[in-house]
Amino acid sequence: MTLHSVDTPAKGRPFPVAAVSRRAAVGAQGFLSRYGLLIAFLLLWQASSTRGWVNPAVFPPLDTIMAALWKGLASGALLDDIAISLQRSGLAFGAAVVIGIPLGLFMGQIAAVERALEPILQLFRQTSALALYPVFILLLGLGEASKVFVIFWATLFPILLATIGGVKQVDRRLVEMARTFGASRLTVFRRVVLPASVPAIFVGLRLSATTALLLLIAAEMIGANKGVGFQVMNAQYNFQIPLMFGAIFLLAALGLVANAVLVLLQHRLCRWAEATR
């Protein structure tokens, strides 16, 4: 019975310190493989700027940027900009969700409606929202309304088209199954079509959230006197380059946070879709 000896645990326990440090090493390796390049990029930036490899007036060192960003946040000036920017994109995104998802669910269900509306939808979608911004300004003035509307316009279509696509690709066999159990049209919609469309709708939502921030900046660069996008332009005009980069980093952070929130929500609502994949 020599096999037994193989399975018997070794007498002395291994040093816990060694185990912990090994785990830490594995963790560090995972961290490095994921963020290593990003860290290298930031280090390179810092070094190039401080050592004068690039013009520090154009690419200020990261610590200067962070100091400018902190100053802006601490004085509350940038906080106001963030608030107004979030209000604009939030309103527009919210309206796109509230209109786009129900409309998409309806259009995806009824083939005739979808067929009739599809060409005009494609035309609207292919027309750049930025190109239409002057039209919106003419119609709605240079105030908040045209800014919110141009973001709404750009975010509506990804949500709408993703929702239509989601509804259309619902497995007909599942719908048939529900019908054979006597489910009404409403029950089929509520219990089969809607949940089956959720993953596709989330693809549209994430795309739209990115678009919302993109359009926000463009809208705020024209005829605004507040907002993070305005700050980027304004700081550049006044040659406050660290503040300009600070505002750019802030925008990137907003985008990352918005995406993270949606990913979290998606994990909550579509755990089943990950299990199937």
Add this chain to the structure above:
Amino acid sequence: MTMVAHQASRGDAVAIRGLSKSFTLGGKTLPVLRDLNLGIRAGESLAIVGPSGCGKTTLLRVLAGLEQPDAGQVLIDGHPVRGVGTERAIIFQEPRLLPWLTVLGNVSFGLEARGVPKAKAEAEARHHIRLVGLAPFENALPGQLSGGMAQRVGIARALTVQPKILLLDEPLGALDAMTRMTMQDELARLWQEQQATMILVTHDLEEAIFLADRVLVMPREKGGVPRLIDIDLPRPRDRSEARFVAMRRRLMAEFGLH
């Protein structure tokens, strides 16, 4: 030419009268079922076998109310079938589970779909989940189940609504041989417990002999006549018993197989 397999009579649970159905494919009309007459007794187990394209699945879909016949009608307890009905339940070849619902959610779905309150539906569902041996997996998602387990969920879902007529469309066709035999044992047991009329479409002759009281043999060539064969073997059936083997040989001969 009429295909008279068995004249429908009064008191049949299911009566098929002069049923015809054809499909149009590439401009050509292909008759699939021609003037079929058949009566199925209450509590009977009928298997429909035949080569692919013989119309056996079409027949089942007409019985389910998912396809409309071109001519003729299906009567259930004397009432003509117009569309799907809650006295029938179907077990499909693919389990057709809703991937976002747990096993419990899927099994209670059938009852909930017809308006039974959730608590009552779940109580019924739990009972049938136990019957198919999936009690430990009540909260699993379909994506986590094996093919055999998923099909068990489909079976439990159909049994939970306590249908008078259970329609099975090659329910075990996608399973491996071992799992299939285990599931056949279970279907035989469940059918006897539930006392439902069972109509089973299969391409597996052994499965037909194992489960059915009568086998409807669909013809190989178009225009041929379907034949009914009685399986008068005692239950529970033994696949290796001499009479079972003889019956299989006889059924295979119907298709020119040896």
